[in-house]
Amino acid sequence: MTVTTTSVDRPDRLRPGQARTRGARLLRLVPAAVSALCGVLLYVSFPPRTLWWWLALPAFAGFAWVLRGRGWKAALGLGYLFGLGFLLPLLVWTGVEVGPGPWLALVVVEAVFIALVGVGIAAVSKLPGGPVWAAAVWVAGEAVRARVPFHGFPWGKIAFGQADGVFLPLAAVGGTPVLGFAVVLCGFGLYEAAHLVAEGRRTRAVRRAAAAAALLSVAVPVVGALAARSLVSDKAEDGTVTVAVIQGNVPRSGLEFNAQRRAVLDYHARETEKLAADVKAGKAARPDFVLWPENSSDVDPFAYPDAAAVIDKAVKAIGVPISVGAVIERDGKLLNEQILWDPVKGPTQTYDKRQIQPFGEYLPLRSLLGAINDNWTSMVRQDFSRGSEPGVFDIDGTKVGLATCYEAAFDWAVRDTVTHGAQMISVPSNNATFDRSEMTYQQLAMSRIRAVEHSRTVTVPVTSGVSAIIMPDGRITQKTGMFVPGYLVQKIPLRSSETPATRLGILPEMALVLVAAGGLGWAIAAGVRARRTRTA
Numbered sequence: 001m002t003v004t005t006t007s008v009d010r011p012d013r014l015r016p017g018q019a020r021t022r023g024a025r026l027l028r029l030v031p032a033a034v035s036a037l038c039g040v041l042l043y044v045s046f047p048p049r050t051l052w053w054w055l056a057l058p059a060f061a062g063f064a065w066v067l068r069g070r071g072w073k074a075a076l077g078l079g080y081l082f083g084l085g086f087l088l089p090l091l092v093w094t095g096v097e098v099g100p101g102p103w104l105a106l107v108v109v110e111a112v113f114i115a116l117v118g119v120g121i122a123a124v125s126k127l128p129g130g131p132v133w134a135a136a137v138w139v140a141g142e143a144v145r146a147r148v149p150f151h152g153f154p155w156g157k158i159a160f161g162q163a164d165g166v167f168l169p170l171a172a173v174g175g176t177p178v179l180g181f182a183v184v185l186c187g188f189g190l191y192e193a194a195h196l197v198a199e200g201r202r203t204r205a206v207r208r209a210a211a212a213a214a215l216l217s218v219a220v221p222v223v224g225a226l227a228a229r230s231l232v233s234d235k236a237e238d239g240t241v242t243v244a245v246i247q248g249n250v251p252r253s254g255l256e257f258n259a260q261r262r263a264v265l266d267y268h269a270r271e272t273e274k275l276a277a278d279v280k281a282g283k284a285a286r287p288d289f290v291l292w293p294e295n296s297s298d299v300d301p302f303a304y305p306d307a308a309a310v311i312d313k314a315v316k317a318i319g320v321p322i323s324v325g326a327v328i329e330r331d332g333k334l335l336n337e338q339i340l341w342d343p344v345k346g347p348t349q350t351y352d353k354r355q356i357q358p359f360g361e362y363l364p365l366r367s368l369l370g371a372i373n374d375n376w377t378s379m380v381r382q383d384f385s386r387g388s389e390p391g392v393f394d395i396d397g398t399k400v401g402l403a404t405c406y407e408a409a410f411d412w413a414v415r416d417t418v419t420h421g422a423q424m425i426s427v428p429s430n431n432a433t434f435d436r437s438e439m440t441y442q443q444l445a446m447s448r449i450r451a452v453e454h455s456r457t458v459t460v461p462v463t464s465g466v467s468a469i470i471m472p473d474g475r476i477t478q479k480t481g482m483f484v485p486g487y488l489v490q491k492i493p494l495r496s497s498e499t500p501a502t503r504l505g506i507l508p509e510m511a512l513v514l515v516a517a518g519g520l521g522w523a524i525a526a527g528v529r530a531r532r533t534r535t536a
Contacts, residue, residue: 247461297324
C-alpha cells in the first residue's frame with residue numbers, strides 16, 4: 001500500500017506564515033549584531049594594531065546606521081551592545097591577574113556611558129547637520145567618563161587609537177577631545193553620505209543642504225588634520241639633552257612581583273651600572289640624567305638604609321642624577337613618589353602621583369567590598385594618598401615634566417606639567433602586573449598622543465617594558481622589548497613653545513560639550529513639538 005505524506009504530516013516543515021515570522025525575528029536581531037560587531041571593529045582599530053586605525057571610521061558609520069530613527073529604548077540597548085563589543089576585548093587586561101570578575105564589572109559599568117551616548121546620538125541624528133551633533137555627543141560622553149565614577153576612567157578615548165592615523169596632528173589643535181571629535185565626525189559623515197546616495201537612487205532627488213553637510217563632515221576633519229601638520233615639529237628650541245631610560249625588568253610578572261621588591265630595585269641598579277660601564281668603555285653616550293620607572297624601588301629608601309645605599313651606588317656609578325620611582329610612607333601616608341637622586345647631594349626633589357588608580361592604588365567602597373569578599377580588600381591593604389603639586393623636576397636647568405603611569409590617560413595631569421615649564425615629559429610606568437597583554441601598547445599610544453598634543457619629547461621608562469623614547473611628532477625612535485632588561489640612550493630636543501591645545505586646555509572639550517547640550521536641547525524641543533502636533 002502506498003502512503004502519501006502531506007505537508008501536515010511533516011512537523012519539521014514550516015508553514016509560510018511561520019517562516020515569515022521567524023525571518024522577521026532574525027531581521028530584528030540584525031541591528032543588535034551589527035552594533036556589537038561595530039564595537040569590535042572599533043577595538044581592532046586600537047594598538048597594538050598600528051595599521052588598522054582607519055577601522056574607527058566604518059565602526060562609527062555602522063553605529064550611525066543602527067541608531068538612525070531609533071527610539072530611546074532601542075538606542076539604549078544598541079549603544080550598550082556597541083560598548084560591550086568595544087570594551088570587553090579592549091579592557092581584558094584588567095583581569096589578567098585577578099580573574100574575570102573585576103574585568104567584567106568594569107566593562108558593565110563603562111558600557112552604560114556608551115549606552116547613554118547612543119540615546120543622545122539617536123536623538124540628534126534627526127537634526128540638520130546630524131553628524132556634527134552626534135560627534136559632539138560622543139565627546140561629551142568621553143568627558144563624563146573621564147571624570148566619574150572614582151575620578152574617572154578615560155581608557156578607550158577615541159584619540160588614543162589614532163597614534164598612527166592621519167588625524168594625529170589635530171591633537172596639537174585641541175587635544176584628545178578635538179582629535180576624537182574629528183574621527184567620530186568623519187565616521188558619521190561617511191554614513192550620512194552613503195545614506196543620501198542610497199536615498200537619491202530611490203527618489204532620484206538629492207537634498208543639497210544635507211549632502212553638503214555630509215561631505216563637509218568627511219572633508220573638514222581630513223583637511224584640518226593636513227593643515228595641522230604645521231604645528232607638529234621635533235625641532236629643538238632650547239637646545240638638546242642626552243637622556244637615558246632604564247628598564248631593569250622584574251623577577252616574574254603578575255601581582256607577585258611586589259613580593260620581590262628588593263630584586264626589582266637591584267635589577268634597575270644593575271642595568272644602570274651596566275650603562276655606566278658602557279659609557280666608560282665608549283659604547284654608549286654619557287647621559288645628562290637617567291630615568292627609572294614607577295615602582296623601581298618599592299623598598300622605601302628613606303626608611304631602609306640598604307635600599308638607599310643601592311640607589312646611591314648606582315647614581316655615583318653613572319655620575320648624573322637619576323629619577324627613581326619609589327613607594328614612600330611619610331607622615332602616615334603611602335605615596336607613589338618620584339625622587340630625584342643626585343650623585344653628590346642625594347635626594348633633592350620629589351613628585352607624588354596625583355591621579356591614583358581605583359582598585360589598584362586605593363580601594364573605593366572598602367567596607368562594602370570587604371563584606372562581599374575579603375580577598376579583594378587584602379589586595380589593596382593600604383590606600384595610597386594623592387599628591388597635590390604638578391611634577392616638574394629641574395635637572396641642571398632642564399625642566400622634566402612627570403606624569404606617572406595611569407596619569408598619562410588624563411588630559412589635565414599631563415598638560416599642567418607643560419604649563420609649569422616642562423621642556424620634555426617622562427611617563428614612568430609599571431606594567432608588570434598585566435603580563436604581556438595589550439595594556440602596555442595602549443598606554444604607549446597615549447604617550448605618543450601627548451607628545452604631539454604638547455609638542456614635547458616623551459620618555460616612557462617601564463619596569464618590564466615596553467620602554468620608549470618618543471619625539472614631539474609622535475614617532476618612536478627607540479624602544480625595548482617586554483620582560484627583558486635594557487637601556488635606551490638618546491639626544492633629544494627640548495622645547496618651550498605651547499601648542500594651541502596646551503594654551504586652550506579644557507576649552508575645546510567644554511565647547512564640544514556645549515554643542516552636544518545644544519543639539520540635545522534642540523532634539524528634545526523638536527520631539528515635544530511633534531507630539532503636540534500629533535495630539536492637536
